[in-house]
Amino acid sequence: MNEQLKEMSAKVARGLMTRREFVGRAAALGVTAAVANSMLAGTARAQEPKKGGDLKLGSIGGESTNSLDPALAASQVPYANLYHFAETLVEVAPDGSIENRLAESYEASADAKTWMFKIRKGVEFHNGKELTPEDVMRTMERHSNEDSQSGALGILRDFESMKVEGDTFSLTLKTANADLPALLADYHLMIQPDGGFDNPASGVGTGPFIVESDEPGVRHLFRRNPNYWDPARGHVDSSEVLVLNDATARTAALQAGQVHIANRVDPKVAALLGRSPNITIRNASGPGHYVFIMHVDSAPFDNNELRLALKYAIDRTDMVDKILRGYGSIGNDSPINASYPLFTEMEQRNYDPEKAREHYAKSGHDGSPIILQVSDVAFPGAVDAAQLFQQTAQAAGIPLELKREPGDGYWSEVWNKQPFCASYWGGRATQDQMWSTAYLSTADWNDTRWKREDFDRMLIEARGELDNDKRKAIYAAMGQMVRDEGGLICPMFNDFVNGVSTQVQGWIDDPTGDMMSGTYSGKVWLDT
Amino acid sequence: MRSILTLITQRLALGILLLLAASVLIFVGTSILPGDVAQAILGQSATPEALDNLRRELGLEEPAISRYFSWLGGMLQGDLGTALTNGRDIAESLGGRLKNTMFLAFWAAVISVPLAIFLGLLAVRYKDRWPDKLISAVTLTTISIPEFMIGYVLIYWISIQWGMFPSVAIINDGMSLGEKLNAIAIPVMVLTLVVLAHMMRMTRAAILNVMQSAYIETAELKGMGMLKIIRKHALPNAIAPIINVVMLNLAYLVVGVVVVEVVFAYPGMGQYLVDHVSKRDVPVVQACGLIFAAVYIGLNLVADIVSILANPRLRHPK
Numbered sequence: 001m002n003e004q005l006k007e008m009s010a011k012v013a014r015g016l017m018t019r020r021e022f023v024g025r026a027a028a029l030g031v032t033a034a035v036a037n038s039m040l041a042g043t044a045r046a047q048e049p050k051k052g053g054d055l056k057l058g059s060i061g062g063e064s065t066n067s068l069d070p071a072l073a074a075s076q077v078p079y080a081n082l083y084h085f086a087e088t089l090v091e092v093a094p095d096g097s098i099e100n101r102l103a104e105s106y107e108a109s110a111d112a113k114t115w116m117f118k119i120r121k122g123v124e125f126h127n128g129k130e131l132t133p134e135d136v137m138r139t140m141e142r143h144s145n146e147d148s149q150s151g152a153l154g155i156l157r158d159f160e161s162m163k164v165e166g167d168t169f170s171l172t173l174k175t176a177n178a179d180l181p182a183l184l185a186d187y188h189l190m191i192q193p194d195g196g197f198d199n200p201a202s203g204v205g206t207g208p209f210i211v212e213s214d215e216p217g218v219r220h221l222f223r224r225n226p227n228y229w230d231p232a233r234g235h236v237d238s239s240e241v242l243v244l245n246d247a248t249a250r251t252a253a254l255q256a257g258q259v260h261i262a263n264r265v266d267p268k269v270a271a272l273l274g275r276s277p278n279i280t281i282r283n284a285s286g287p288g289h290y291v292f293i294m295h296v297d298s299a300p301f302d303n304n305e306l307r308l309a310l311k312y313a314i315d316r317t318d319m320v321d322k323i324l325r326g327y328g329s330i331g332n333d334s335p336i337n338a339s340y341p342l343f344t345e346m347e348q349r350n351y352d353p354e355k356a357r358e359h360y361a362k363s364g365h366d367g368s369p370i371i372l373q374v375s376d377v378a379f380p381g382a383v384d385a386a387q388l389f390q391q392t393a394q395a396a397g398i399p400l401e402l403k404r405e406p407g408d409g410y411w412s413e414v415w416n417k418q419p420f421c422a423s424y425w426g427g428r429a430t431q432d433q434m435w436s437t438a439y440l441s442t443a444d445w446n447d448t449r450w451k452r453e454d455f456d457r458m459l460i461e462a463r464g465e466l467d468n469d470k471r472k473a474i475y476a477a478m479g480q481m482v483r484d485e486g487g488l489i490c491p492m493f494n495d496f497v498n499g500v501s502t503q504v505q506g507w508i509d510d511p512t513g514d515m516m517s518g519t520y521s522g523k524v525w526l527d528t
Numbered sequence: 529m530r531s532i533l534t535l536i537t538q539r540l541a542l543g544i545l546l547l548l549a550a551s552v553l554i555f556v557g558t559s560i561l562p563g564d565v566a567q568a569i570l571g572q573s574a575t576p577e578a579l580d581n582l583r584r585e586l587g588l589e590e591p592a593i594s595r596y597f598s599w600l601g602g603m604l605q606g607d608l609g610t611a612l613t614n615g616r617d618i619a620e621s622l623g624g625r626l627k628n629t630m631f632l633a634f635w636a637a638v639i640s641v642p643l644a645i646f647l648g649l650l651a652v653r654y655k656d657r658w659p660d661k662l663i664s665a666v667t668l669t670t671i672s673i674p675e676f677m678i679g680y681v682l683i684y685w686i687s688i689q690w691g692m693f694p695s696v697a698i699i700n701d702g703m704s705l706g707e708k709l710n711a712i713a714i715p716v717m718v719l720t721l722v723v724l725a726h727m728m729r730m731t732r733a734a735i736l737n738v739m740q741s742a743y744i745e746t747a748e749l750k751g752m753g754m755l756k757i758i759r760k761h762a763l764p765n766a767i768a769p770i771i772n773v774v775m776l777n778l779a780y781l782v783v784g785v786v787v788v789e790v791v792f793a794y795p796g797m798g799q800y801l802v803d804h805v806s807k808r809d810v811p812v813v814q815a816c817g818l819i820f821a822a823v824y825i826g827l828n829l830v831a832d833i834v835s836i837l838a839n840p841r842l843r844h845p846k
Binding site: 058063064065066067072146147148149150151153154201213215216217218219242243244245246248249252253255256257258259408411412444 | 700
């Protein structure tokens, strides 16, 4: 038995077995969970990060139009690049807590309106300049001013004033927000010298790696920053991001050993790929979800009975099996799942053709086909998922008609414009952020046209509430409202699925964001 | 001689006219696509404010016609402008990509053109016997399979199973010629397999056509060897159609290989163009489109001139 346990803990160390699997199998051998966990801790201690080596990632989502400007990052390759050369004030750790990075510590006023960040001393930008609180303030200015094109502009609109006092950067909000640190962990808000005003795409930051070669759409090469402040990050000598947009090219490169990590592994091939001796499939359940969205203010979707009929007419379990091949979990018509802090479980809504039929009859819909607009770009497998939906709805007597749209222009012409379409959400760091982005009456991306004063009031109330139990209760009520009356049909939450070579050590299945929330390059090391 | 010069001048003038027409077509085409560049740059994460700010900065509020002519003016002065999307100098980034595309096309051509003509001659020599049939069967099979499929099959065997050449063909300036050739080995094989059949079949057909002529019979009757007849009498007379097909395939190797570029992540012009089309980056699309059009027109010009030089009857028109 001892031998078996040793072999298993070695497997965990090499990343071939998850902690949960280990504890489960150890229990089968008669070892209590506590003992199993302490054994694992021993293995983990033996795992000292090794220095050196050249790490290579094969990544989807890179184009020759990409820039190193943090404000413009919107896809995987720019996102991965940012965490190489730059850093945010704070990060959201894998367990959902806030980890201080360029901020040494922070505190809030009692009303959660004023936040003070003490900026770390002795941190150097790659151009030799020392980091100052002014750089932090200028960065926030650039992302929040009127001329900003930043993807983070939406979350910064609430800033009232900012100031620097000594080594502290403080900002005051118009309305209280207990989640502000999580908002500042947004990947656009990378601290740049002078806020990046003079040259936003310079690639100069304080990160663990320095830009060596920047070829948009082809590859990005970084070498280790010898003056990096945090010894716990930056183990490999160089890190390269290769743009491999083709799914087969990514997996082939991983199999041929040309890259150590391939992201966005197609669920269809993940199980096969995981069988290779040198590759493990690492999946983390995140906040990302695939959706069918109805505008609650447009006919026929302004009728809640019809909305409920459609919600009961979708087979979530089948979709997780067929579309995600098990790499995901079923949704419950709310954008919030267990990956969020302060999450409350609700009763699971399942496929129920009888109930769907009942609600459909009550809605009094005239029987004309309900048009669902869909495209391949809505999410991987969107067209297949819509066809499954059509069949299960048919079984409940609901006529669903699919209208296939070209991928080009889908986000500008269909999504957020047409009353019923397929889409996806990447999720956000906090519940407040997710609700504020897509369910607040005034939100730009309120893609279900969910405009409810009572809901808005609850959201604002929760935002300023520093008592976590009270906030949790408010969020639970909000989730229930959207689940039962909203325009969101959420069949599934998709996992982040990555193929990782067994040479890569220190990988964490981080539910808060893909690629270990972007920070993989600083945290992993190579064991060759 | 004079008439040839006139002919070339005429062709060049026509070519420039064609290029202008192509630029208008591309411009109109990109303008009527749904969505605009600001929306495409910011993607799903665009807020209305960010969109407005970006549109103003990119000058998208000016009318299309004035945007077109200001670009054309810049072009004539050799200034391709800067990419709307990432603010880089187009001439500079395009130059690197064009070099890569030419590099891949060159090596594919160096291998495929002589091979195709040799196989074509061989097929004529052994007409209707097994070498002819084998060559035709194999090349027609490879041209019939989609190129990405050939790519995947070669990657599976050569790269993953045998570990001979890399599956990712990303090259950069820091690599030596040997490293670059190693990186592009599989894409060159794929392209060779794709273009071989067309050129081989045309060589075979053109030469067979000539082989029906009376002078070939004469050569045969005076006791000349078959291969020598093909080389000395048939090939020179069949050169015009062969050159035409070779040029068409060379043009394909330059402008039509985007699928191969994607499969092997090769940093060529095709992928560069596609990226910018999807972002509505009109200046870059126009520049790429013009270069592609210029390559086509230029290679066809070469084909014409070579045909004329190879045929004394065309050299001295009545």
